[in-house]
Amino acid sequence: MSSPSHPAASGQGPRVRFAPSPTGFLHVGSARTFIFNWLYARHNGGTMILRLDDTDVERNTEASVSSIFDGLRWLGLAWDEEYKQSERLKLHRKVAWAIFEKGLAYRDFTPAHAGDSDKSGAQGAWLFNPGMPDLSRAESDRRAAAGEPFALRYRVPRETGRQVQFVDAAYGVQVKAAADIEDFALLRSDGMPTYHLASCADDADLSISHIIRGQDHLTNTFKHVLIFEAAGVNPPQFAHLPLLVAPDGTKLSKRKHGPVVSVTTYRDAGFLPEAFINFLCLLGWSPKNDREKMTQQELVDAFSLEGINRANAVVNFKELNGGRASSPVSQDVGASVPLVQGVYPEETFDLKAVWLNAEHIRGLAVEDLSARLLPIARDAGFMVDSAKMLKVTPLIRERIKLLRDVLTAADFFFVDQLPPYDPAELIPPKGDAVMAKKVLEKAREVLEKTEFKHEPLDQVLRASAQELGIKAGQMFQPIRVAVCGRKNAPPLFETLEVLGKETTLARIGQAVQRVQ
RNA sequence: GGCGCUAUCGUCUAGGGGUUAGGACGGAAGAUUCUCAAUCUUCAAACCCGGGUUCGAUUCCCGGUAGCGCUACCA
Numbered sequence: 350m351s352s353p354s355h356p357a358a359s360g361q362g363p364r365v366r367f368a369p370s371p372t373g374f375l376h377v378g379s380a381r382t383f384i385f386n387w388l389y390a391r392h393n394g395g396t397m398i399l400r401l402d403d404t405d406v407e408r409n410t411e412a413s414v415s416s417i418f419d420g421l422r423w424l425g426l427a428w429d430e431e432y433k434q435s436e437r438l439k440l441h442r443k444v445a446w447a448i449f450e451k452g453l454a455y456r457d458f459t460p461a462h463a464g465d466s467d468k469s470g471a472q473g474a475w476l477f478n479p480g481m482p483d484l485s486r487a488e489s490d491r492r493a494a495a496g497e498p499f500a501l502r503y504r505v506p507r508e509t510g511r512q513v514q515f516v517d518a519a520y521g522v523q524v525k526a527a528a529d530i531e532d533f534a535l536l537r538s539d540g541m542p543t544y545h546l547a548s549c550a551d552d553a554d555l556s557i558s559h560i561i562r563g564q565d566h567l568t569n570t571f572k573h574v575l576i577f578e579a580a581g582v583n584p585p586q587f588a589h590l591p592l593l594v595a596p597d598g599t600k601l602s603k604r605k606h607g608p609v610v611s612v613t614t615y616r617d618a619g620f621l622p623e624a625f626i627n628f629l630c631l632l633g634w635s636p637k638n639d640r641e642k643m644t645q646q647e648l649v650d651a652f653s654l655e656g657i658n659r660a661n662a663v664v665n666f667k668e669l670n671g672g673r674a675s676s677p678v679s680q681d682v683g684a685s686v687p688l689v690q691g692v693y694p695e696e697t698f699d700l701k702a703v704w705l706n707a708e709h710i711r712g713l714a715v716e717d718l719s720a721r722l723l724p725i726a727r728d729a730g731f732m733v734d735s736a737k738m739l740k741v742t743p744l745i746r747e748r749i750k751l752l753r754d755v756l757t758a759a760d761f762f763f764v765d766q767l768p769p770y771d772p773a774e775l776i777p778p779k780g781d782a783v784m785a786k787k788v789l790e791k792a793r794e795v796l797e798k799t800e801f802k803h804e805p806l807d808q809v810l811r812a813s814a815q816e817l818g819i820k821a822g823q824m825f826q827p828i829r830v831a832v833c834g835r836k837n838a839p840p841l842f843e844t845l846e847v848l849g850k851e852t853t854l855a856r857i858g859q860a861v862q863r864v865q
Numbered sequence: 866g867g868c869g870c871u872a873u874c875g876u877c878u879a880g881g882g883g884u885u886a887g888g889a890c891g892g893a894a895g896a897u898u899c900u901c902a903a904u905c906u907u908c909a910a911a912c913c914c915g916g917g918u919u920c921g922a923u924u925c926c927c928g929g930u931a932g933c934g935c936u937a938c939c940a
Contacts, residue, residue, distance in 0.1 A: 370940045405939060461938045474867040474936065500938045520870070529868050529936095537938035544940045568869055568935045591871080591933095598932060628877095631889090635878055639888045658871095658878080661933060665876045665890090701877060701890040711903080747903045758902095778900095810899090825899040837901040 363395035363558045367428070368548065370402040371413035375420030375612045377664060378563060378593040378601055381629040385590060386561045387426045388630070388652040398555060399428040403435045404547045420612035424622050432555065434547050441542035444550040444580055445501055445535045453579045454535055456489045456499040457481040461538060477502070477532040501536035503575060513571045518588035518654040520564075525571045533572050545569065549576040557585050561654075564589040564661075565600075588654045591633045592661045601664065609666045609697055618693040619725065619752030620702070624709035628702040632662040642708045665699040695750055707750040715742050722755045729756050731763035740847045744839035758839075762847060767834040767856060772863040774830045777823035786864045787817060788827045793857045801850050806842040831860035 367383040369375065390397040399421070403409045421428075434441075448454045459478040482504055484492075493499060507528050514524040535546040542550070552560065567589045577584040594600055601610040608614040615625050627643055635658065636643070636651040643651065695703045710718060719735065719742040726733045733741075745758045761767060775785045791813050799809045814824035825841050832853055838844060845853050 368940090372940070402940065408939070457938085459938095498938095502938090523869085525869070531936070534938050539938080541938085543938065548940085563934095564870070565934055566940090569940090571869095589870090594933075596876085600933080631877060633877095637879065639879070641877090641889050660871050662878090663876065699876080699890085704890055707903095745902090748901070814899095820899090822899050829900065835901095839901080841899060 363390060363393050364398060364556050365390050365395060365559050365561060366398035366400050366552070366555065366557050368400040368402045368551075368562075369417055370405060370408075370544075371410060371417060372405065372408040373413055373603065374416040376601055376603065376610045377612060377615075377629065378610075379417075380420060380424065380612045380625075381593060381632060382562055382590060383421065384424070384426065384626055384629055385634065385652075385657075387428070388649055389559065389561060389654070390429075391649045392652045395558075396430060397426075397428040398430045398432065398557070400432045400551060400555070401434060402544065402548065403433060404438075404441075404542055404544065406435075406541065416611075416613065420616075423612065423616045424626060426626075430555075432551070434542075434551060437547075437551060437554075438542065440554055441547045441550045442536065442540070444553075445542060445546055448503070448535065448576070448579045449501060451579065452504070454501050454503050455482055455484060456493060457502045457532075457534075458484075458492055458497055458499045460498075461500070474529070475531055476505075476507070482532065498538040500534045500538050502532040502534050503572070503579070505530045505532050505575065513574055515570060515574050515584060515587055517567070517570075518559075518586060519591075519657040520567065520589055520659060523567070523570070525568070527575075530571055530575070535576075545572050545576060549573050549580070552585060553577065553580060553582045559586045559588060561588045561590065564592050588657060591658050593632055594661045594663050596663055596665055596667075598661075598663070606666075606668060609668070609693075610664075614693065615698070615702075618698065619754065620698075620706050621709045621713075621721070621752070624706040625702065627709065628699070628705050631701075632664065633658050642705060642712075665701070667696055703750050710749060710752070711747060713746075715739065715746070718742050718746060721752055725752055726755055726759070726763060731756075731760070733763050737762070737847075744843055744847065748839065761833045761835075761838070767832075767859070770830065770834040772860075774836055775827045775860055775864050777819070777826045780819070780823050782864055784819065784823065785827045786861065788819070788824055789831060789857050789861045789864060791817060792824075792828050792831075793854060793861065796845075796850065796854060796857070799850075801846050801853070803842045803846055806845055810841075827860070827864075828857065832856045 365386040367379075367386050369379050369383075387397050389395065401414065401417075403414075445454065449456075457478055459481060481502070505527055507530070509527065511527045512524050513527055513530065514522065516522050533545055534543045536542055551557075570587055570589075574584050592600055595606050595610075599605065603610055612625075616622070623645055626645065627648065630643070630648055630652075631641065634652075634656045637656060640647070640651070713721075716739065719738045722742060723733065723735055723738045726738065741759050741762045745755060748758050749755060775789070776782055777784055777788065780788075792810070795809050795813050796806075799805050810824055810828070811821055814821045817824070826836065829838055829841050829844070830836055832844065832848055848856075
């Protein structure tokens, strides 16, 4: 353990890791942890490591592994090295037994007790199983040899009155009396390492220099410091991140809060990964200069551990259907399959995330945005090619907040036949059906002989309005509704230009029919 | 119960012994364009409570309260 097995460990720059346990989908809190680690590595020219902490065979699932990779792939932040704890078991056991040999751990033959932890009960703190720490080595060896199952526990130096301490980059100096730390397990009775042991053994072996993780591990860190010490290595530096919580203040969970906490939900809802990353970065971290919208490079440049906050941050989402705890399908990790079919309304998400997404969308080049919109429209069944999408994109770029909005903002560009709409919509403001009809007939007449370019369309339609003695707005609205099927749409001339003369005239013709 | 962490507008946050407590999202009002957006302007909105320390605390200290985390042979 003192000699790192990984060759890259000899290089320089910080080595950080993201170590999810594949027991659920990748949720937004984990994603943020990954992002902060990645940012730290990239800012400092270090190494980003992905390590699957899969020592809990009971709870690991393949679906979870693929959900994590799905989410990570979407974020688009690459890692440099990849490991699986389940392939490193020998190392973990070696480290555990070395600690035992030093007398810093002991066998505990007490049968495993399940989840009867009465955390709110009035019983004092549990520290160890009576008798077990004092078992003589001979007795311990004898019972083990006899085949009696046991867990290996760390022998916390409790009676020495010693204080365990470490410095956290976000929370400062942390001190805790060893007397308050229980004899935690290193190895389970089935020989599998516990999280604490495996994590520390691997962190040491992989020469992790900085551990950046959720604050739920802050108090576990005292145990980790003890393990590093027992293993004879210097502990890495620590930086704990404030937790991401739901609007009700409780920690994010799929059981309780539904798909809004899963990364793939954001992907499926039409978030840009760069916007999602931007949003997550602003939760629990601040560049301290009032910047909000930031590109990936700006984030890399600005990121530092000093900007990390200490208070939990709420992800201000609205629960779908008032919480989905009772949904039977939401229980298992269904990889990337959306648990709630259909679309997620934008109000489902933290509106700042939605706003940032819109900001990033507006900042995208037309070609880029267009290419991202195309597959979404196609998957929804619209017949579109990239040339058409390229023409439509500038018209909707400032009108969509989520990529999926292309479906509702630009649908009329993609269909042959407009879905039915209320003919009353054709009536211009302060006008009547007669005016609507006059407008549409006039439009059909003049448009027939107009070139479908912005300028000529502008001229001819304004001139027509004047001729009819009505306002431009009164002229435009019936036409807009006739070609778009609704009142709210992109600017008229550009729209007509993209739609083309044939489609425009056909739709106006249909509108003339409907208005009477 | 024990141990630990935290506390600025509804939300994300900046700030910090003396400030009109700043920005952003969201909200309201207005300007603007052919509608909708976008954009611009304006407005409402916060230092958890109580004690200290101090000439002066939102800021520093203590206590309370509240929230969260850990307290498994989960991670």
